Amino acid sequence: MGYVAIKGGEKAIDGAADALEALRGGGQPSGPDPLSLDAIEHQLRLLTSRIMSEGGLYHPKLAALAIKQMQGDTLEAGFALRAYRSTRPRLLETPPQDTGQMRLIRRISSAFKDIPGGQMLGPTHDYALRLMRFELAEESPEPFRKMAAQFLQNAPTDTLPDSFPKVLDALRKEGLLPPKPAHRNPAFDITRDPLIFPVSRSAALATMARAETGSMLAIAYSNMRGYGDVHPTVAELRVGYLPVMLPHPVTGELTEAGEVLMTECEVIAMYEPDDTDTGKDAAPEFTLGYGACFGHNETKAISMAILDRALQKGMHDGPANASEDPEFVLMHIDGVDSMGFANHYKMPHYVTFQSDMDRLRATRSKHQERGQDQQEVSHESEL
Amino acid sequence: MTHPTRSVDWPPARSQWLRYWSALPAEQAEALAANIAGQCTVKDLTLPQRGLGLLKLPDSALNDLYFLGEVPVSHAHVAVVTDDGRRSEGGARLLDDRQSLAWALAVLDATLAARLPHHEQALDLLRTGMAKVQETERERHALLAATRVDFSLLGDGSEDDNE
Incomplete structure (x- = not known):
């Protein structure tokens, strides 16, 4: 596998980041309010848990931020948390905890x-019917806040x-x-x-x-x-x-x-x-x-x-x-x-693939030549 | 709703102070620590730090040690010296990446340990923090108590009794 440095595209890359943000905003000036980290941490607590464990860092607030930033992509959110942890100094190793x-x-x-x-x-879904609770689609804040x-x-x-x-x-x-x-x-x-x-x-x-x-x-x-x-x-x-x-x-x-x-x-x-x-x-x-x-x-x-x-x-x-x-x-x-690994296949592989195409052309050319040689041999043997 | 409250020694052991203080909004401890630092000399005995710690556990099957992951950690170790020369050391190691909070709790720790001026306010915060911890405990116990289950074996007749 090979990589090659490319130039250009800076404007498009900036534009891609802006486009992503635009979609996060709901696409309209009258779109929804931004998600608060507190709402993510508590209302999506199982998702926050998953990101903390896959990110390898117990930090509910940052896990919630990663979910928000990556627009719910669990793999990218885990990646962001890992990237963050790699910037922090290691201060200690705890004694074994019981x-x-x-x-x-x-x-x-x-x-x-x-x-x-x-x-x-x-708290578990284990014994609940997996039926949609449509009332949650129009949940009003007051009863929601009183639930606990x-x-x-x-x-x-x-x-x-x-x-x-x-x-x-x-x-x-x-x-x-x-x-x-x-x-x-x-x-x-x-x-x-x-x-x-x-x-x-x-x-x-x-x-x-x-x-x-x-x-x-x-x-x-x-x-x-x-x-x-x-x-x-x-x-x-x-x-x-x-x-x-x-x-x-x-x-x-x-x-x-x-x-x-x-x-x-x-x-x-x-x-x-x-x-x-x-x-x-x-x-x-x-x-x-x-x-x-x-x-x-x-x-x-x-x-x-x-x-x-x-x-x-x-x-x-x-x-x-x-x-x-x-x-x-x-x-x-x-x-x-x-x-x-899966996503790196989206990145430019122009030189690698050009090389693959060159090899295919060369192989086909040899294959063609061998075919011609065999035809000549069989033609000669017939004579 | 009234919940049974377990009796707790007062004042609690020093090993419990950080738990109680850190249950409160950080601003409360930071404000008191700033007040103490305004009237006493506070020296950092080690540089306050924040970073990560590896959380080590023994697995409960074969007792092998392993790391579950990392946790945020902040650390402070200070000496508080009063105008009349009384000196007390305090420290805090927290699962929190706010260095300012660790420093503030270290100041409170030193103040309360030697009963320096303002230790009464530190004690008040401890009492408020302990109440907050007890409230959290009650909430967690409610999750358990409301869902306690007795799975009877199928076919032993106990399920049919209610029908």
Whole structure:
């Protein structure tokens, strides 16, 4: 592949940017009001979540700005957030944070109906009919603003704990899962170090955590449909706010510096005695997959957990299908990478294509000559 | 609506101060810090900074450490010295890219830690911030309490009882 510098077109490029802005304005002086970042952040909260996780930066306001600037293009919005983060200095690496301390707004299990602390559906479309609510098309501001207050007024006043025990910990206590091993390796920084295969699981988890939701879903779906055999059960799916603890500059004591909305999913897969590395005589135990991402994005967390389990199997036994192949999965799920590659085909390739045409002409000419030679040979042999 | 409120120690531990102060609009802390800085000497012990931090988590399946992504971080570490020579150090590390807010909270942290002049206002802000945090907690608990579910197994007869 080749590129060539071109000149000219500056006026047209400026014009293209202006044209894009003109369409954002609605095309008429009496067009709609501009979107506020607050409206995007809250009314399109799932989209904002997606951009934060795919951009790899937890910044709801900037994610909302990226959505506004890119006019709803999720891939471009994620790209903008990544570009922004690349301009900022790296100040620190947090100590390992405990997701058991998440302040939950949703918590379900498809493995057990009774889980310690109980199941809470939280905000979800899961049980709603996918019918259009036409009344939203003409929504008036006053009832809209009262919705949250009304919900709180009618909500039960149960006293609830801030955090809940994890389902996996209960299974570990029963001995159905191996005990949690000690931290093994340092975390891999995918923003500074390239993926060189074979990669650590840490690198795989970080790559999937900022991957494009649709790409992850597509490959995980291939596993679910039969190109793989994870057969997952969701042990626990949690959505909530993780308090981030950093050392206080004076006392050194861990102090809450803020919180991050995240989704976390653990899946239980079929048991395999060999996967425990304790030998073939070991008692069979369930195997696990793990998924997590910034914001509220359950599809992504579940897809990641399935792919994590598939990749563990592929790393252990060798890949038997695409979703178990670390290189196939991890090199094809990044939205910025894949969108960039696809869209670069729109850019001028005049020299490359000219070269392709020259090669085709030369090949056709040789082909023609060879045809003529063969005709002459066959003509001579006939004589 | 009345919600049960859990009792909280007062004043809260220093490790909770940043959480409460940062629940309020930044202008409130910045205004108080500017007032304190107008009457005391505030020295930066390290240069206030803003940038990013890598958020490290252990995965809950196999306990491998990994980075979920990056978070905005601002940092300030100051010393506040009063006219009569009393000196106190304060600091703030926040998940927020407003360096001015980190600096302001570091000033409040130093002021309250040594009960310097204006610490009462810092304490008032702490009380307001704590109320705001408790309000947010109530809203989140409402999301859970209103959606608590008991999935009965199909076929055990419990669903038929209501029909």
